[in-house]
Amino acid sequence: MTERLRLANRGSRTLNDRTPTPDTAEEPPQDIPVGPAPAPAADPETATADGSDPSMLSRLRGLYSPKIDENTERLRKQMLRLSDPFGLIHERETAETQPATEETETPTTATAEVLPTLPETPEITDRDLALTAAITLLEDELKHWPRNSAGRPENLPAWRRRQTDLRLLMMIAGRSAESIRTIEALPREEQEFWQSMMLAMNQYRTTDESIPRSDLLGETLRQIRTAERRLQPLARLEINRLQFCSRINGFGSVVAFPTADFEPGQRLLLYVGLRNFRSELTAEGRYRTESAAVIEYIREEDGEALEPVRLPSIPDECDEQRTDYYQSIELTAPLLEGSWLVRVRVRDQYSMQTAEAQLKLNVR
Structure with missing residues (x-):
């Protein structure tokens, strides 16, 4: 049991001593404890789990805990969102940094605005x-x-x-x-x-x-x-090539006579090349060309003409539209000697156009 000392007023009082008033009344004697001072009440925040005395660091924790500025914390969160635009990193929020009553902010994704490239305006000259x-x-x-x-x-x-x-x-x-x-x-x-x-x-x-x-x-x-x-x-039908030949191999390929001198009644070939004729597309998808010819012999001395030789219409078909065409005509030289003109008239049976050309022939 703690010993206590009772304090008493020592010394005598005189008549001159003033009677104490309620304001100046002496305090009643107090008991002063003797012995070790009682321990202060434990801080619930710094108290340890086993009830032992807290350390000095625990006692000072509450005195120097820094206050988190609200604006600073919001800026930190925004920086985290900018560095993680797709939400792959999630921030762990605690009750200390975000109160329960605070509204949750909607994360915003920073998007870079792409400006369209304007085409260059050509200079007007x-x-x-x-x-x-x-x-x-x-x-x-x-x-x-x-x-x-x-x-x-x-x-x-x-x-x-x-x-x-x-x-x-x-x-x-x-x-x-x-x-x-x-x-x-x-x-x-x-x-x-x-x-x-x-x-x-x-x-x-x-x-x-x-x-x-x-x-x-x-x-x-x-x-x-x-x-x-x-x-x-x-365009106008045209005879672009007229030549006496001994043989015709095909289009544009002939064996021509070296001269225009022939024996009376000699057999020969006449190559007639044509241009600007019309072709008709058949039901089978082929291009058909058809022409007829008339041959005349005219003697140069007197202009006398022999009876014209009319040749039947000669048809031709091709898978592609022709731009050049030829006729091969077999002739016989006149029996009379002299200089002759061989006149050829060709008629396109589709366009009904006529072309004419002539060659000189000598009969010896």
Whole structure:
């Protein structure tokens, strides 16, 4: 039991001593404990589990615990989200760093805005302005071109010239699609001819270096050949080769006589090459050509003509449309001596056009 000492007022009091008032009344005697001082109450936050005295570090923990600034913590979370845009790293939130009453922030993903690349605007030159002005002028002229009661343009050759000039200017200006537009009021074959020719020109003028030049030239030739076939039946029928031969092997391959001197009644062959004829497509998908010929002998001395020799129609079929064709005609030299003209007339049985040519023949 703890011993206590009772304190008492020692010394005498005199009459002069003032009677204490309630404000100045002496305190009652206090018991002063003797012995070791009692231990302070244990802090629930620093108390150990076994009830032993906490360490000095535990006592100071509450005094120096840093306060986490709210803005700093929010910034740290945002940095974590930016470094993990797909949510592969999840932050472990505790009650100390995020109170239960705080609303959960929706993670935001930082996306880089991709700006579209604007194409470079080509510089407009005086040449471009001149081309545009010329095209506009021609378009306006053709728009107001006079027409007849049937709606066809008047002065057709001049109108056709303006139409082709307009498309050539469009090709030069780089407007390829417009340059191959069909030209109205022209026959179908001429429209297709013009389109093929413009395709050939546009192909030839291509500046793409990734395409081999030989390929460009091959495509150009293909379009030119197509244009030729489209225009062929509209052109005048032509005999492009007429020759006396001793043998004909095939197209363009003959054995010609060295001279034009023959014996009376001598047998010979006549090679007749044709161009610009018409071919018709058969039901079997083959191209058919047919022509007839008339042979005349005219003596140069007096212009006397022998009776014409009429040859039957000669048909020919081919898997592809021909651009050249020939006839092989067997003849007999006149019995009378002298200088003769051999005149040949060929008629295309489909276009009904006629071509004529002649050779000189001497009978000795």
